[in-house]
Structures are given as structure tokens and as C-alpha cells.
Amino acid sequence: EAQVTQNPRYLITVTGKKLTVTCSQNMNHEYMSWYRQDPGLGLRQIYYSMNVEVTDKGDVPEGYKVSRKEKRNFPLILESPSPNQTSLYFCASRRDREGYTFGSGTRLTVV
């Protein structure tokens, strides 16, 4: 089944404790992105990638890192999480000139 798999689905962590949210797609898509969704603010792009080793900042990259060492994987790293990073996170992938397939989401709470 064609899909984007994110893990974990839910995560509660403490301020400053490094964490990684994994994202993997099995559709051989070139494009991948991370978005965060907060009430009233819609989906805001954190980072995006056009292919292996090609990444760029979206609109809200502060406090996040990504890497794209393999085509299928695009992990999101929070080196020192803070409470303002509490949010719902979505990973997504697509080909150029096509729509996104989104993962199921990761609900992160930083206390």
C-alpha cells in the first residue's frame, strides 16, 4: 500500500530533551515536507526537500533540523524542544506536478 509512515503518533517530552520524529514513504517520491498545524494557523511548512541531500527552510524552521540521506526517509529533529513546539506535525511526500500524500500525524506535547 502506498503510504507515508510517521512515528511516533503521540509523544510527550520535557523541555530540552532531544527528539526525532521519523518519516518514511514507499512511493519513490522526490519531494518531501514537514508541516506543523496549530489551531487557527493552518498548515505551516517547516522544511522541505526536493531530493536526496537537497533541503531548504520553510516558513517556520527555527528550532528544527532535517536530513535527507535516503530518498524514502526524511526525519525531523528537535535538538532542544520548547513548549512553543507543542503542535500536530505532518510529514508529506509527492512528485513534482502532483499532490501530497500526508502521513497520519504526530501529536507532540513539550512540557
Place this chain on the structure above:
Amino acid sequence: QQPVQSPQAVILREGEDAVINCSSSKALYSVHWYRQKHGEAPVFLMILLKGGEQKGHEKISASFNEKKQQSSLYLTASQLSYSGTYFCGTEGSGGYNKLIFGAGTRLAVHP
């Protein structure tokens, strides 16, 4: 810059029609439309590309005015399953996967 969606919310009876608008201040490569139901990931509906190409849902139609940087999503003969929040996403000229979403339009369809 975030595209502007209107209206913010719509309430319909089953069978009625609705139009959701999306406007950008920048030249566009593509416009995407997605629907998100509560507690779920966004689902791709349609992409409209510079030059007139469209790909997507058979039962949903949309238009893209490249000169005005505007797009409209047409929901005809609405069904209960159409309820959710609709997002447009715009990709600037050249593409490159920087897809910025609007704040969303909430649609409720009642029997």
C-alpha cells in the same frame, strides 16, 4: 506569503452548492486543494498547474486564473461526506516544493 481563502466558513444543506476561493499576491506555478476531516490528515483533492493542466478528484472541479493568481473550488450537489476543512496551497513560480497553505475554510453539510 500565505494565500487568502474565503469564506472562512460555510454551512450547507445536502444538495446545495458552494464555492471556495483562494487568492495569492505572487505569481504561481501550481495551486493545490485538500480536505481535512477532524482528527485526520489532509487528503489531496486537486492540483491546478500553470498552463492549464489539472489533476484530481472526478467529482470536484476547480478553476485557476493565472493572471489574477486566483483559484476557486466548486462543490456541487454537496453530500454529508463533503464536511471538513478545505485548504488551498500555493506554489510560487518555478515550483521547488515550497507549498504554502491558506488558513482553511470550514464546510459543514447538514441533512
